[in-house]
Amino acid sequence: MPEFEPIVGRYFTMNVAGDACRIYMEEAGRGLPLVCLHTAGADARQYRHLMCDRAITDHYRVIAFDLPWHGKSNPPVGWRDREYRLTTELYIETVRAFCRALGLERPAVMGCSMGGRVVLHLALTHPDEFRAVIALEGADRLEPYYDLDWLHRPDVHGGEVSAAFVSGQVAPQSPDEFRWETLWMYTQGGPGVFKGDLFFYWYDGHFDDRSPRIDTTRCPVYLLSGEYDSSCTPERTAATASRIKGARATVMPGIGHFPMSENPALFRTHLLPILDEIRR
């Protein structure tokens, strides 16, 4: 027999905003549930290293799922005639539907990039449903710097351009193997999906006017951002932290926008103390 990894993948169907969504999820470990949310235009494979880390899985049930339209989760029936566009409300409802479907009781939730942003929304709108939120590369306000229409048009390869847009978001110090594995997921995204995600990440998800209302005594907030992140920069992370009373922010030197997949060995040194704190 081969030496199997401890990750187990399964499919199920859940209802989100009137659609029956066939979802792919992976999990490993036992203990407190830790739900992990992937970045825009990617999928749950980004968390594979965490799921194979005994220091984490001895204490946490680590669960990651592909959002509808992503990875091995299907788009809703009728997708051909829809333009995919992730909104704040839809994203919040999708994460809550997933946690309900699995019967998770006050899970911790960690998301990266757009996932890092939505966990802040969750801390604001549903603080009692989550034990704590960890926002990786997540800010309450960002500034767009390129035209999203480039991501979905017939004369540009959507997968290649998505990967090329984000390739500089991996820190130069990160191992090449993991840099290109991270980018491979971007080359595999469905047409228009990264663009639809960025609608939430760059436009719909701004809430710096409301983030000061997050109550970290009900739901602790941790912010972890990479030094080389060009969108959720260290400055924007600090600005977000300054608006959320009690939020704990850390800038991770030598890491970019994809800490868990671009440099898992370095990332765990920042994550493990937080996970220890959350379960105590």
Next chain:
Amino acid sequence: MSPGVDHIRERVNARDALVRRGRYVSLAFLLGVGDQEYVVTIDRGRVTSVEPRRLATSTGRFTIRAATPAWEEFWKPVPRRDHHDLWSMLAAGIVKIDGDLLPLIQNLQYFKDVLAAPRDA
């Protein structure tokens, strides 16, 4: 010629995989390093010449410009943040891009790697 610019042709052409990825690229673009502009000419992924722009009519499909110190930092083996990647420089407002962006975007990773090629020293 700026030392980084001077190395682009030889470094790109020495990388077969990079030339292969650029096999559908045949064009000229302008590279601005401070006040100096260079015409970079590419034929099927190979850089055939990098010449200072001498005539006002010598131009390219698109132009990529940044200050000299920005390129010097970009060409270091491990540049500091905001200088480590063309698109990161764009996000930080350090580089300006003009002209017909379609061929640039269609081959974005190729052009990123062409510009970063002097790092291979």
